[in-house]
Amino acid sequence: MTRPDASGPIVGVVGHGVTGRRLSTYLLRLGTNVAVYDPAMSGTPRGAVAVSRANDLAVTDVVALCHPQPHARLAAEYLAAGISVVSMSADVVDVRALVDLDHTARRHNASLIVGAAMSPGLSGLLADHLWRQLHVAEEIHVATHGTAGPACAVQHHDALGETAIGWHDGVWIERPGGSGRELNWFPEPIGAKDCYRAAMPDPLLLQRSFPGCSRISARVSGTRRDRLTARFPMLTPPHAAGDLGAVRVEVRGAGADGARVTVIAGASGPTADLAAAVTTVCVEACLAGSVEPGMHAVGGPSLDAPALLRRTSELGVQLQEFTGVARSSAW
Amino acid sequence: MKVAGSIPASPTVKALRRAFVALSLAGAIAGLLRARGKGGIPPQEGGWSELKLPPA
Numbered sequence: 526m527t528r529p530d531a532s533g534p535i536v537g538v539v540g541h542g543v544t545g546r547r548l549s550t551y552l553l554r555l556g557t558n559v560a561v562y563d564p565a566m567s568g569t570p571r572g573a574v575a576v577s578r579a580n581d582l583a584v585t586d587v588v589a590l591c592h593p594q595p596h597a598r599l600a601a602e603y604l605a606a607g608i609s610v611v612s613m614s615a616d617v618v619d620v621r622a623l624v625d626l627d628h629t630a631r632r633h634n635a636s637l638i639v640g641a642a643m644s645p646g647l648s649g650l651l652a653d654h655l656w657r658q659l660h661v662a663e664e665i666h667v668a669t670h671g672t673a674g675p676a677c678a679v680q681h682h683d684a685l686g687e688t689a690i691g692w693h694d695g696v697w698i699e700r701p702g703g704s705g706r707e708l709n710w711f712p713e714p715i716g717a718k719d720c721y722r723a724a725m726p727d728p729l730l731l732q733r734s735f736p737g738c739s740r741i742s743a744r745v746s747g748t749r750r751d752r753l754t755a756r757f758p759m760l761t762p763p764h765a766a767g768d769l770g771a772v773r774v775e776v777r778g779a780g781a782d783g784a785r786v787t788v789i790a791g792a793s794g795p796t797a798d799l800a801a802a803v804t805t806v807c808v809e810a811c812l813a814g815s816v817e818p819g820m821h822a823v824g825g826p827s828l829d830a831p832a833l834l835r836r837t838s839e840l841g842v843q844l845q846e847f848t849g850v851a852r853s854s855a856w
Numbered sequence: 857m858k859v860a861g862s863i864p865a866s867p868t869v870k871a872l873r874r875a876f877v878a879l880s881l882a883g884a885i886a887g888l889l890r891a892r893g894k895g896g897i898p899p900q901e902g903g904w905s906e907l908k909l910p911p912a
Contacts (some may be wrong), residue, residue: 627885651883654907681882710904712904713904720861771910790907791904831909831910831912832912834909835909838907838909843906843907843908844906845904846904846905846906846907846908847902847903847904848891848902848903848904848905849903
């Protein structure tokens, strides 16, 4: 671990749950000063400074929002103070509100990176990587499995019971969460999982990043019980320490010879690690001054997505690609 | 037409008879489709491997 430089930049972390702790660990390991705000936190995290009010982080250089949604209100306050913000929010309404803060960010010469987690986040970086491999890319389909901390698990639960959005031939479509079953193979050790449409903000952000794309969908894995109980409060308490997760991105299009081509990439590991790695590289980019003022979606053209993906890999995220012919089975 | 000695079937028996006929027909059609299907071989190649990122 590199010793933090007292005169170096300070990163504020709001929310010190499973993912927030992982983010702090990444940042401290890189020698960054970390200040944490979490009213539910007991004790001071090792190597970091705990503050008692969210306003106390107004002296930091970048603030990473890792607490349960909504993020938009707090993000607006930090942006108004000229502080760049990186948000992990995965709630559709919240992400819409964050996207609308573009003007606020520009006016105060600050950057706002939205969807800096596993999905959205790593899904956008993988989509960008795959998009570049095709001569003409037309469709992006994202599937995720697993949750980070308890707040993430609650959001995953709710997402299956809410209305899912998708981009279909140039128009937004809405479908019931829990519909559209699709069997997806995730990188090992996750393997095959049934996935369903859910209220995920990935299509919203991917459509901004890839405006030429004709179809975008996002699904999450779920069991029969998940679908049955999605519209009720969670019956069982979520996994306190998070669990293994995976993200899988499939891009369809055509090769240079006109042949139909499907390329697939993904990653698996502890969900909090995958999400926090993406947040870390976004924070690094903000600190390096390589992010222009305004709102940015991870994977979008305004960020150097290949560099961010490479840096994510350097932090230990094992990126994988599906080799072989991706086609529907004949049996 | 009523025939001497015949006993009209009760609604329950009628429903059961119809269900039996429907199930028999469904089974026969499914069997026919299964017999005509070619089956196939599941994918024998492909899988996940490390993603090689292009150099910076």
